Amino acid sequence: xxxxxxxxxxxxxxxxxxxxxxxxxxxxxxxxxxxxxxxxxxxxxxxxxxxxxxxxxxxxxxxxxxxxxxxxxxxxxxxxxxxxxxxxxxxxxxxxxxxxxxxxxxxxxxxxxxxxxxxxxxxxxxxxxxxxxxxxxxxxxxxxxxxxxxxxxxxxxxxxxxxxxxxxxxxxxxxxxxxxxxxxxxxxxxxxxxxxxxxxxxxxxxxxxxxxxxxxxxxxxxxxxxxxxxxxxxxxxxxxxxxxxxxxxxxxxx
Numbered sequence: 001x002x003x004x005x006x007x008x009x010x011x012x013x014x015x016x017x018x019x020x021x022x023x024x025x026x027x028x029x030x031x032x033x034x035x036x037x038x039x040x041x042x043x044x045x046x047x048x049x050x051x052x053x054x055x056x057x058x059x060x061x062x063x064x065x066x067x068x069x070x071x072x073x074x075x076x077x078x079x080x081x082x083x084x085x086x087x088x089x090x091x092x093x094x095x096x097x098x099x100x101x102x103x104x105x106x107x108x109x110x111x112x113x114x115x116x117x118x119x120x121x122x123x124x125x126x127x128x129x130x131x132x133x134x135x136x137x138x139x140x141x142x143x144x145x146x147x148x149x150x151x152x153x154x155x156x157x158x159x160x161x162x163x164x165x166x167x168x169x170x171x172x173x174x175x176x177x178x179x180x181x182x183x184x185x186x187x188x189x190x191x192x193x194x195x196x197x198x199x200x201x202x203x204x205x206x207x208x209x210x211x212x213x214x215x216x217x218x219x220x221x222x223x224x225x226x227x228x229x230x231x232x233x234x235x236x237x238x239x240x241x242x243x244x245x246x247x248x249x250x251x252x253x254x
Contacts, residue, residue: 002251003173005190005244006146011166012076013083013097014039014133015062015069018163018210019076023245026192026238031132032141032168034078038097039133040110041123042066052131060133061110063166063205066117070213072110087113097126135203136235141189142167142200143250144233147176155226156217163210164219165202167233171250177227178252179234186253191242193253200233 009018014036024033041047045059061069075084081098083106093109096102103124111122127133134140144167153160162170169189182196206219223230 003171005248005250006172007170010035017074027241036133039125043119049128052128054137063208064203067208068117068213141236143169145174145179146172151176156222164206190244190248192238193240194236194238196234198235199231201230202232
């Protein structure tokens with residue numbers, strides 16, 4: 001069953017601006033490149049960089065917890081590890097997240113921006129080698145079926161920006177909800193191949209408009225009422241690496 005990748009995105013800082021890509025190299029049993037490399041701790045999380053383990057998203061400045069995060073616009077330069085951030089009413093900031101000074105500067109900027117919306121104190125965490133700040137311990141590569149998003153929008157009676165679902169790959173051409181039966185199936189993602197290992201259970205982050213930073217649609221309520229589940233999207237573990245570019249086929253393999 002063939003579809004095509006019509007949008008590819010990474011999220012260098014967990015919870016913050018998705019960054020569009022034209023192509024990416026997907027490596028076997030690795031996370032999506034430059035995705036969730038950093039996270040901002042909202043009060044002590046217990047994260048130990050010497051023994052990194054999965055921690056609930058509610059310990060971080062994410063949309064499910066603080067919708068206002070969407071109003072901060074970020075861009076990450078991978079070569080210099082520099083994050084640029086701006087928001088209405090705030091001076092823009094360039095901070096090198098590979099250095100403690102830069103991480104502290106971003107935390108201070110964000111503390112001023114979020115104000116009482118944050119529990120604090122805020123601290124920027126860098127993922128140690130082999131770890132990422134994913135919503136699932138094996139987040140790897142996430143895929144959204146745009147036909148399913150359109151069905152949610154139809155039931156919610158309003159347009160939904162697919163970026164609410166914060167995926168890495170957005171596919172056009174699959175029938176709606178075909179992905180819900182996909183766990184265990186092989187899938188070709190451009191030149192890469194992998195296996196779907198889990199459907200994605202959605203949370204309050206999808207309620208937040210990615211532009212306004214307002215909770216304006218009860219996506220999870222719509223999913224449960226209209227479809228009797230809370231699913232939208234799948235996680236894929238890449239087993240054979242390869243390139244993925246916009247327009248490439250994304251299809252379930254026999």
